[in-house]
Amino acid sequence: MKKLLVLVLFFLMLGSIFAQSNSIGVFGGINVSNMKIENYNNNDSKSLTRFVCGIKYQRVFSKPFVIDAGIVYNTIGCKIEVNWRNENNEDLGTYDAPWIHQYLSVPVVFGYKFGDTFSIIPKIGFQMSYLMDSRIKATNNGVTYENKLDLEYYNRFDFAGVVDVELCYIFNSNWGVFFDLSGKYSFTNSANFINIFKDTTFHHYSLLTVLGVKYSF
Numbered sequence: 514m515k516k517l518l519v520l521v522l523f524f525l526m527l528g529s530i531f532a533q534s535n536s537i538g539v540f541g542g543i544n545v546s547n548m549k550i551e552n553y554n555n556n557d558s559k560s561l562t563r564f565v566c567g568i569k570y571q572r573v574f575s576k577p578f579v580i581d582a583g584i585v586y587n588t589i590g591c592k593i594e595v596n597w598r599n600e601n602n603e604d605l606g607t608y609d610a611p612w613i614h615q616y617l618s619v620p621v622v623f624g625y626k627f628g629d630t631f632s633i634i635p636k637i638g639f640q641m642s643y644l645m646d647s648r649i650k651a652t653n654n655g656v657t658y659e660n661k662l663d664l665e666y667y668n669r670f671d672f673a674g675v676v677d678v679e680l681c682y683i684f685n686s687n688w689g690v691f692f693d694l695s696g697k698y699s700f701t702n703s704a705n706f707i708n709i710f711k712d713t714t715f716h717h718y719s720l721l722t723v724l725g726v727k728y729s730f
Contacts, residue, residue: 534573538691540725541566546589548612548703549716561611563588565721567618577626579634581677585618587642589719595649610651614703614717616642620695622677629683636677640697644669666705673699673717687729695721 544565548558569583595610622638644667650659677695684690699717 536729538727540723542723546719548591559592579624587618608651615646618642634679642671
């Protein structure tokens, strides 16, 4: 985690030397995610929709090139088929259970700004994430069954590529609203179940839509 913070601070310090304007924004939205599962017999998974929120710091250079760095509370995963049993080992049936991963993510993206009052900013970059929690749960007849998973079997650090486009409208010299659409693909194998699923790999991918407000200074 310290390495993530050091890298973000480096980009911010570099940007402060050449920056023309700065802004800080807060946002919330929806993250639709799934998981690419390879080398496993039952590799069918369904998309999972969860809430996402965060803050971001943006610098606009004189060209105008753009750099964004943020901190995001990011819940991603997928739905997988699970056979549930109760504490008496009675079969409760098979359900599409959400497999939920909670990450603290630090995206860093670079782009080019088109426009002024209304702007379009295509961006590309990467996202570093740290896994905080993983669990599988399902609801049957109003009762929720939940299994918190041991993080020992996961790669706590995740590295993903990001493609992003931001639409922004500035009301005055300070305040504006923005809509952001981004796609992410994880290059890291998120799980490490060597003794259970040999040679099986798990890669997250997601589509994120958020709406936010920013203050420029």
